[in-house]
Amino acid sequence: xxxxxxEETKTMFEKLSKYIGENIKLLVDRPDGTYCFRxxxxxxxxxxxxxxxxxxxxxxxxxxxxGTCFGKFTKTSKFRLHITALDFLAPYAKFKxxxxxxxxxxxxxxNHVLKSGLGRITENTEQYQxxxxxxxxxxxxxxxxxxxxxxxxxxxxxxxxxxxxxxxVGEFIRNEDTLT
Amino acid sequence: MAECNVDELLAKAQQDEAEKLRSITVHKELDLxxxxxxxxxxxxxxxxxxxxxxxxxxxxxxxxxxxxxxxLINEIWKLPTERVEEVIVAKLPEPTTLLPREKRPPKAKPAxxxxxxxxxxxxxxxxxTNLVWDENxxxxxxxxxxxxxxxxxxxKVPGVGLTPTAQQxxxxxxxxxxxxxxxxxxxxxxxxxxxxxxxxxxxxKKRKFExxxxxxxxxxxxxxxxxxxxxxxxxxxxxxxxxxxxxxxEDREEAAAKYxxxxxxxxxxxxxxSGKGKGKGGKGKGVKGKGGKPGGGGGGGGGGxxxxxxxxH
Numbered sequence: 001x002x003x004x005x006x007e008e009t010k011t012m013f014e015k016l017s018k019y020i021g022e023n024i025k026l027l028v029d030r031p032d033g034t035y036c037f038r039x040x041x042x043x044x045x046x047x048x049x050x051x052x053x054x055x056x057x058x059x060x061x062x063x064x065x066x067g068t069c070f071g072k073f074t075k076t077s078k079f080r081l082h083i084t085a086l087d088f089l090a091p092y093a094k095f096k097x098x099x100x101x102x103x104x105x106x107x108x109x110x111n112h113v114l115k116s117g118l119g120r121i122t123e124n125t126e127q128y129q130x131x132x133x134x135x136x137x138x139x140x141x142x143x144x145x146x147x148x149x150x151x152x153x154x155x156x157x158x159x160x161x162x163x164x165x166x167x168x169v170g171e172f173i174r175n176e177d178t179l180t
Numbered sequence: 181m182a183e184c185n186v187d188e189l190l191a192k193a194q195q196d197e198a199e200k201l202r203s204i205t206v207h208k209e210l211d212l213x214x215x216x217x218x219x220x221x222x223x224x225x226x227x228x229x230x231x232x233x234x235x236x237x238x239x240x241x242x243x244x245x246x247x248x249x250x251x252l253i254n255e256i257w258k259l260p261t262e263r264v265e266e267v268i269v270a271k272l273p274e275p276t277t278l279l280p281r282e283k284r285p286p287k288a289k290p291a292x293x294x295x296x297x298x299x300x301x302x303x304x305x306x307x308x309t310n311l312v313w314d315e316n317x318x319x320x321x322x323x324x325x326x327x328x329x330x331x332x333x334x335x336k337v338p339g340v341g342l343t344p345t346a347q348q349x350x351x352x353x354x355x356x357x358x359x360x361x362x363x364x365x366x367x368x369x370x371x372x373x374x375x376x377x378x379x380x381x382x383x384x385k386k387r388k389f390e391x392x393x394x395x396x397x398x399x400x401x402x403x404x405x406x407x408x409x410x411x412x413x414x415x416x417x418x419x420x421x422x423x424x425x426x427x428x429x430e431d432r433e434e435a436a437a438k439y440x441x442x443x444x445x446x447x448x449x450x451x452x453x454s455g456k457g458k459g460k461g462g463k464g465k466g467v468k469g470k471g472g473k474p475g476g477g478g479g480g481g482g483g484g485x486x487x488x489x490x491x492x493h
Binding site for chain 1: 396
């Protein structure tokens with residue numbers, strides 16, 4: 001486990017800012033204690049200082065996970081967001097997409113969201129903007145990327161993709177063995 | 181009488197002794213050949229054909245066999261003996277006579293196709309080795325040995341620098357260049373660089389990470405600063421956003437124009453025109469549909485459009 005280098009921090013913040021914009025500040029600077037990002041086996045974990053200090057008792061090879069995994073760095077040093085970060089990102093999400101109850105399941109199986117399944121979408125969403133996908137009952141379901149801007153969404157035919165699937169809570173079951 | 185008796189007894193005793201000796205010692209013209217390991221004795225003496233063909237042939241053979249067996253036993257007695265469980269046992273030497281093997285020798289394996297071909301072409305198997313004798317290796321090993329000693333003594337280990345090699349590879353030359361460049365009084369700080377010269381790879385600088393538990397407030401401060409920089413970087417004018425805005429504006433104007441047009445005619449048509457918006461928006465349109473007031477319809481149209489977006493929100 002080690003702190004992120006400046007470059008890594010930048011890469012990660014750039015990815016996070018696609019979903020929560022400048023709200024990252026609220027993750028870094030929290031009133032309820034010191035929280036930090038730590039890198040362990042290419043994965044970034046977000047944890048409180050207290051948990052971090054406890055985790056130092058565990059040797060590196062034995063440590064599986066600590067705090068909340070936000071994502072991982074690929075071999076090409078890009079940052080991939082994991083679904084485990086949803087709990088922290090959903091409250092600060094700037095752009096949201098609500099899917100209809102019928103499409104909910106399809107999305108949770110890892111499919112993109114089609115226009116026909118789109119319930120609501122935040123106004124002014126741009127193309128390729130990171131969005132958090134909600135069910136109509138306001139339960140966060142996962143991450144996506146807007147395939148079309150809000151404006152375009154209005155015109156496209158019902159079978160075209162409007163949100164690209166990035167991660168969904170179904171992964172907790174599908175990728176149970178790799179998620180940490 | 182008594183004297184005679186004594187003489188007789190003596191003579192008899194002598195005879196008995198001779199008889200006993202005779203039973204052990206056998207006189208032969210030629211010595212026998214022995215192979216005690218196989219319990220084998222070979223008698224090379226001539227046999228009198230007269231004896232053999234005579235009446236007492238069986239007698240002759242039996243005595244011959246007995247004598248020769250005696251000689252073999254004598255030979256065995258010469259070996260070192262020991263007593264194992266009340267039995268005297270002699271240790272036999274290794275047999276010297278070679279006995280033929282029970283089974284015939286194995287046949288040669290038929291040659292494989294490759295072996296046949298190799299024989300035809302006269303190809304012989306050559307041992308390949310990639311090892312090349314290196315003159316410098318001994319010196320290098322010695323140097324490493326000394327360095328190890330120095331390290332174990334916790335002394336100061338001198339840098340190896342560049343050891344001479346027989347043939348310098350591209351890497352070696354590159355390293356030599358970088359070493360030469362930094363070998364100035366100012367550690368190469370003021371050294372000019374060639375145009376298009378790439379910075380040296382894997383020279384010096386090691387990766388260094390912040391401590392795991394260090395200054396948390398400093399870490400946070402750094403991250404906040406980084407965020408500030410990231411925030412500044414985003415362009416003020418986003419083209420897609422601007423285009424979208426423009427498109428929206430046009431939509432609105434168009435819609436407004438339509439409603440204004442509809443206001444001039446009968447209300448019905450204007451309402452039909454806005455049907456599309458109605459279908460999309462769902463909510464809020466009912467008011468307009470009911471009202472049917474041309475002026476209000478126009479105003480509601482604009483609002484309706486807006487609200488339809490809000491509905492999508």
